[in-house]
Amino acid sequence: MNNNLHIYNTLTRTKEKFEPINAPHVGMYVCGPTVYGDAHLGHARPAITFDIVFRYLKHLDLKVRYVRNITDVGHLENDADEGEDKIAKKAILESLEPMEIVKYYTDRYHRNMDQLNVLHPSIEPTASGHIIEQIELIKTILDNGYAYESEGSVYFDVEKYSKDYDYGKLSGRKLEDLLENTRVLAGQAEKKNSFDFALWKKTDPRHLMHWPSPWSEGYPGWHLECSAMGAKYLGETFDIHGGGMDLLFPHHESEIAQSNACRGHDPVKYWMHNNMITIDGQKMGKSLNNFITLDEFFSGDQELLEKPYSPMTIRFFILQAHYRSTVDFSNEALHAAEKGMKKLFNTIELLDKIVPSEKSSIEVEHFEKKFYEAMDDDFNTPIAISHLFDLSKLVNQVNDGKETLSDIDLEFVKNLYDVFVFDVLGLVNEEEKGDDQLVGQLMDTILNLRKDAKLNKDWSTADKIRDELGKLNIKIKDTKDGAEWSQ
Numbered sequence: 001m002n003n004n005l006h007i008y009n010t011l012t013r014t015k016e017k018f019e020p021i022n023a024p025h026v027g028m029y030v031c032g033p034t035v036y037g038d039a040h041l042g043h044a045r046p047a048i049t050f051d052i053v054f055r056y057l058k059h060l061d062l063k064v065r066y067v068r069n070i071t072d073v074g075h076l077e078n079d080a081d082e083g084e085d086k087i088a089k090k091a092i093l094e095s096l097e098p099m100e101i102v103k104y105y106t107d108r109y110h111r112n113m114d115q116l117n118v119l120h121p122s123i124e125p126t127a128s129g130h131i132i133e134q135i136e137l138i139k140t141i142l143d144n145g146y147a148y149e150s151e152g153s154v155y156f157d158v159e160k161y162s163k164d165y166d167y168g169k170l171s172g173r174k175l176e177d178l179l180e181n182t183r184v185l186a187g188q189a190e191k192k193n194s195f196d197f198a199l200w201k202k203t204d205p206r207h208l209m210h211w212p213s214p215w216s217e218g219y220p221g222w223h224l225e226c227s228a229m230g231a232k233y234l235g236e237t238f239d240i241h242g243g244g245m246d247l248l249f250p251h252h253e254s255e256i257a258q259s260n261a262c263r264g265h266d267p268v269k270y271w272m273h274n275n276m277i278t279i280d281g282q283k284m285g286k287s288l289n290n291f292i293t294l295d296e297f298f299s300g301d302q303e304l305l306e307k308p309y310s311p312m313t314i315r316f317f318i319l320q321a322h323y324r325s326t327v328d329f330s331n332e333a334l335h336a337a338e339k340g341m342k343k344l345f346n347t348i349e350l351l352d353k354i355v356p357s358e359k360s361s362i363e364v365e366h367f368e369k370k371f372y373e374a375m376d377d378d379f380n381t382p383i384a385i386s387h388l389f390d391l392s393k394l395v396n397q398v399n400d401g402k403e404t405l406s407d408i409d410l411e412f413v414k415n416l417y418d419v420f421v422f423d424v425l426g427l428v429n430e431e432e433k434g435d436d437q438l439v440g441q442l443m444d445t446i447l448n449l450r451k452d453a454k455l456n457k458d459w460s461t462a463d464k465i466r467d468e469l470g471k472l473n474i475k476i477k478d479t480k481d482g483a484e485w486s487q
Helices: 041-059 086-094 098-115 128-143 158-162 175-181 224-234 245-263 294-299 311-319 331-351 365-376 381-399 407-424 435-455 459-471
Strands: 006-009 014-017 025-030 063-068 147-150 153-156 197-202 218-220 238-244 268-274 277-279 475-479 482-486
Touching: 006 268, 025 041, 025 224, 041 063, 041 098, 041 238, 041 268, 041 277, 041 294, 041 311, 041 407, 063 224, 086 098, 098 294, 098 435, 128 147, 128 153, 128 197, 128 218, 128 224, 128 245, 153 245, 158 175, 158 245, 197 245, 224 238, 224 245, 238 245, 245 268, 294 311, 311 331, 311 381, 331 381, 331 407, 365 381, 365 407, 381 407, 435 459, 435 482, 459 475
Parallel strands: 025 063, 025 238, 238 268
Antiparallel strands: 006 014, 147 153, 153 197, 197 218, 475 482
16 A cells, blocks of 8 residues: 655654655554553543554554553652652552552553553563663663763763763753753752653662662663663664653653663654643643543543543544644533534444445545545544545435435445544444443443452452342352453
């Protein structure tokens, strides 16, 4: 298939023709979640954004290796080098092992992604599973003179690096501004400069997760994991690195610095960043405590929500805006998305009722070209969707007897919707789901409620759920991989 795809590259601040380094193979790395809480709408946006990228690249007959990591260690509060690890803090609050927290919230994240019809990545590595690779990376950076050891920790020397490379070229930050504006945080006296970032941190007595290293018993810095895992699975230079715009600095900027300091060249050809979901103009996130979890959207159990919204309504809502634009949450916008998506699926159902004519009174082939033009223009899903609605108007006119479609053109339109609505945009007609699937989803919800109760040591509720299901002849069996049900 001819590739006319152009991607906005954050690094160059321009749209560039997408030319894979080793076509038809494409390597794509996307920063995944730090798993210490339930996924919210802000997590859904990058997942859906890069799911579209993944789907469309595969649709163009490219062979994509998609790596999306799980951060399970090293991500400290306020994205800083001091303070508590987000997962360890949650583990202390819940009186659990950190890896119990990781397993629990990773499972819930996966369930939400499946509900949103987000395809699984090719590889999903964890930071804790790549400690050796990260230690080796640090050794090389030290040997090359771009890092220094201080009191058992290792820090990246940003000022020294900037003499040889352009630190800030991704984000537009200047070293001079960092020198002037970076405040000195408590406990950072061991750094040469306050903007130097940790490659390895000596274990704080409160820290639950730590490993041996040549420098101390400790844990890797947050930025290091993506440099190590990206290189391991995609090579020293790969095609696309994606993530939210909030990761542009310091996380992705530091990744570029680490790669140059280690190998002497940038790690990525095209940097892609989705914009934020906002509430009243403010970024949605756990740290600001203004988020709505995906489960709350699906259940409607949140004071900001007027009603429940289905997973496909959430997906369609996100796709109606270009990934580089902000999306402000509102019930009105979700209502509109729900209504628009229903209209689209109603049109698809109409296609099976239309009786073809000998000749078409309208032209439909240009809609395929329009859809490709929209998607080739930096994955412009709102424009692509607008073309689908324009086609829907014509289909409705045919259904009303005002226009005609030949048998060939009718099949052409059906195929367009199959390919673009279901395969590329990843939408699912939820009203067509069978009873068995609905029952399965309901049981998953019930078993997750029981799992929550057991996690919170609410044994009476857990037992009541099991007993009530037993009255319906539904048996619950607890296994090492979780609860299973049968009739």
